[in-house]
Amino acid sequence: MDVQVVEGRFVEVPTADARGMDRRAFGEFTGPQGELASYAVGWTTGTDQHVGRLSVGIGAGNPGGATIHAVVLDNGDGYAFSLIDEPFEQVPEGGPDLTAQQARDHEDLPFMWWVADHAFARDRRAWWLRHWLLQTNCLQTPEVFEMREPVLRVGHGEDGTFHLAGTTAPGSDGKFGHLSHAIDEDHSLLDVLDLEPGQSAVRSHPGAPWTLQL
Known part of the structure; x- marks a missing residue:
């Protein structure tokens, strides 16, 4: 057992x-x-x-x-x-x-x-x-950082940094915020905190199940 x-x-x-x-x-x-x-x-x-x-x-x-x-x-x-x-x-x-x-x-x-x-x-x-x-940092698109878009994509970078994005594709203007604050706003992020470096997960809308992408 x-x-x-x-x-x-x-x-x-x-x-x-x-x-x-x-x-x-x-x-x-x-x-x-x-x-x-x-x-x-x-x-x-x-x-x-x-x-x-x-x-x-x-x-x-x-x-x-x-x-x-x-x-x-x-x-x-x-x-x-x-x-x-x-x-x-x-x-x-x-x-x-x-x-x-x-x-x-x-x-x-x-x-x-x-x-x-x-x-x-x-x-x-x-x-x-x-x-x-x-006080773990994560890189967020401006739209997610400003809560104008929900988190629909979570990536775990090879360097250990989490990346959060919504419907707008990530660009060079990402903003760092505390990962715990993002979880404060959306508890469903708890389901993807165990992503391995290099993995990502996506969903179609808030509340939808996460799909792992290798």
Whole structure:
């Protein structure tokens, strides 16, 4: 049995001051031996603190069951996890909330980090969080950048840059914007964030399925 990551509910609400959005995504993990875990990831836009949040829980109702909590930090070209005391979310498979020190002492901490790594590798909402955290740029046609056209074509360049275009063909006047902001406006872009460099995907209109082009 392979590792399975199943995306669960997604909650998105404005912050109390209406300056940003609070986003939380939940999911379930099953390991190759049937090990069960739950996780939650989240982030809040429009705040000075540019970090993500993570909770991973195992062993609900069993001795040794626990939930760890961490922040997700920009680590140069990637991200890093750092344990915290403050609970972030309750997850179905979780046990008691652990402080950072209790988590470090827990024998199953390596497994819970393994769950977190798989969640960030396979959950599309975690990809969104990562691009927000790293402030990933993408090259957009002026029409898409100014939201005069919807995104109908997404390409992943050999240099790693994402390219977004609408009905107007890309030219030399492209504009750089944050990929996470484009996803803010169109959540269906989550379906094509796993394009390999050199691949592209197109659709006929917003809401239509994406077609992969090699």
